[in-house]
Amino acid sequence: MRLRRLGKLGDMGLATEHAPNVWELSARLEPTLREMGERGDIIRTMQKALRAEGAERDPMSFQIHGTAPATPIIGRVIDKHLTDELGENLTLVVDGIDGRTHHVSGFDAVRVEDARIGSVVEIGPADSTGRPSDRAIAGMAEDGIYRPSRHLEQARFEGRVPNGDYEGFVDAHVRRLEALRRAGIAERIDADQWRIPSDFEARATAYDAARNARANIRVLSTFDLERQIGSDGATWLDRRLVGAGASDLSASGFGEQVREAMERRREALIDRGDAVRQADGRTAYRRNLIATLQEREVARIGEEMAARKSLPFRAAADGETITGKFTGTVQLSSGKFAIVEKSHEFSLVPWRPVIDRQLGREVSGIVQAGSVSWQLGRQRGLAV
Known part of the structure; x- marks a missing residue:
């Protein structure tokens, strides 16, 4: 039995017979067999998920992604399960529009809360785009030195900071530099001077990419x-x-x-x-089909909610500044909407992740072209 097993390992390239009955085992033997075992478990999981959907797929069409996919994947979530004992990482099995079934691991459980079984999602590469704040810091640096006082003067001169919170706007950039200082990318000289390397933007982007190597996920429809x-x-x-x-x-x-x-x-x-x-x-x-359908659904859902809440619903107009208490969300076919209430009425406006931490608080934002530009005060400066 051992000789037959050695012959099998030899066929797999994991053992070599140098002389009759003299075998050398590959240094990659254990990790390779472990990976094959894990792959077999993953394939069985994918097949089980497909059978639960009443579907069959050729295992040759299965794609197992150990890292964020290089090109976006669009498809239907057919399985969602934890992949560690701490409950911090999730794995999704996605039946793709490309005819393949994809297994993608390492998602933050909080970020995929809305990606339920049956949802249509897009999974893409980790975000590697630079931050506007980094571009602003690099643009303000003179001879490799960034001065918050100079940035404050420039911000006041341009006058484009929401609510006129210029100090909060510059403070947000300084907090970004503090994080990059701990990573060895920027150097604090004194309270009003920071040394910025010539490749600052590239290094800051690489720093963010290393910290956020997980795949990006966007729920296209629940x-x-x-x-x-x-x-x-x-x-x-x-x-x-x-x-x-x-x-x-x-x-x-x-x-x-x-x-x-x-x-x-x-x-x-x-x-x-x-x-x-x-x-x-x-x-x-x-004409304007998407906007028309969205307005139609929001109006219907708003009236239904008004009957239950005993509070009038008012549709938010484009260009309007909407203010009130953020009291919750509602999932429509048009997307996810935030419920913003005043004492005498409420509105439904497009949701964005940035307001999740404001639940139960007063919020303000400008409705623009089917989205909302939220203005959340001092802690969220412009372009940060």
């Missing part, structure tokens, strides 16, 4: 395809219909399901008068 087809809101399918179309969809697997769902959604929009089929077979969609 609604499954069937709910999107019949929704009165702006769905992920709508955004594909008026944007990317079906060019990147596989002819099999989830890609094929999305293609079919898009066709059914197109017919639903035509039936409702939001689109028309032209003589050449192409479809023309209502």
